[in-house]
Amino acid sequence: MPEQTRAASGRPGWIDLASPHPETARTFYRALFGWDSYTLSVPGYGDYTVFTLGDVQGPEVAGMQSLVDDSQPPSWTCYFEVGDLQRAADAVKAGGGRELIPPSDYGGVGSMALCMDPEGADFGVAVPGNLIEFGTADRPGAMCWVELACRDIEGARRFYHEVFGWEAVDRDYHGSVYTNWKLGDWSVGGMISMDDSWPPNYPPHWIPYFWVDDCDAAAARAVDLGATIRIQPADIQPGRYATMTDPTGARLAVITPRIATGS
Incomplete structure (x- = not known):
């Protein structure tokens, strides 16, 4: 392009x-x-x-x-x-x-x-616009990461590079590949492959990660508030995270970063 x-x-x-x-x-x-x-x-x-x-x-x-x-x-x-x-x-x-x-x-x-x-x-x-300041992120309580889950990894690499100029940098996380989207030195998000462990009709999607002080406590509180945990709190290189659907069915994730995610 x-x-x-x-x-x-x-x-x-x-x-x-x-x-x-x-x-x-x-x-x-x-x-x-x-x-x-x-x-x-x-x-x-x-x-x-x-x-x-x-x-x-x-x-x-x-x-x-x-x-x-x-x-x-x-x-x-x-x-x-x-x-x-x-x-x-x-x-x-x-x-x-x-x-x-x-x-x-x-x-x-x-x-x-x-x-x-x-x-x-x-x-x-x-x-x-002039009423809302974009970019309030990378702080406790706010979005600190976005992630694409898809099946056509190569197609996604081509598309987002053409649209935004992103470069895909693959990393090995415990034997699986995780893709970081990079703009220069800035990590703008990530990508995971929807392999056979995903339901066959589950759609590809972007999901936001929100920074919390205590992932386990946030996941437990979310359940008390009506959420459904999809991935229980687990440790990954950037921190401890969990994924869930809110009481209305929308997907989101929470993470307690080890370092400031997105820097």
Whole structure:
């Protein structure tokens, strides 16, 4: 692909949750991570919940909206910050992906487009607005990592390199291969292969990791709040982690890093 079609940045910038039960989700995440929240009324779009660290005046860490269509699964969407939204959307289509929601402006929230990679994992590209500061991450209580689970590893390497200029660096973790997505010296995320241990119809997906002080305690608290643990707390090189689905069915992970993940 020609160089000029690449996005300008490609770093994780925002995440939001599409939930069939926003009140249930709001209660869960406020109790699990100690978040507060407020609601923005976006002209032509409706209400949008913004989660904050600490009190309502704290930095914004994530958003939430209601599912438009009840047939869609609840999910977290990872948005990657870009300098030119239309160029990024064009790069997605040129690389074999799809544009699910075209570039749109959401007032002070920012301008965003929802996309899908060639294997079906959705993600977003975004340019920040003046009400929400993208990039509040890599601190306790916030997103500190994003990870793609897919089956076509080589196809994903090609696609995300063409769209964002990412380089795939493979590492050996206890006999299995883990891919780091790199922009220069910066690790922007990871990738794992969905092997035969995954259900055959389980879709490829991006998942956010949230930094917690105590992974085991956070997992136990999540269960008490209605979550289902998918991978019990376990040690990996970057720290101790667990994966789960929240009470509405959206996937997420928590991790207690040994070092600042993403640096």
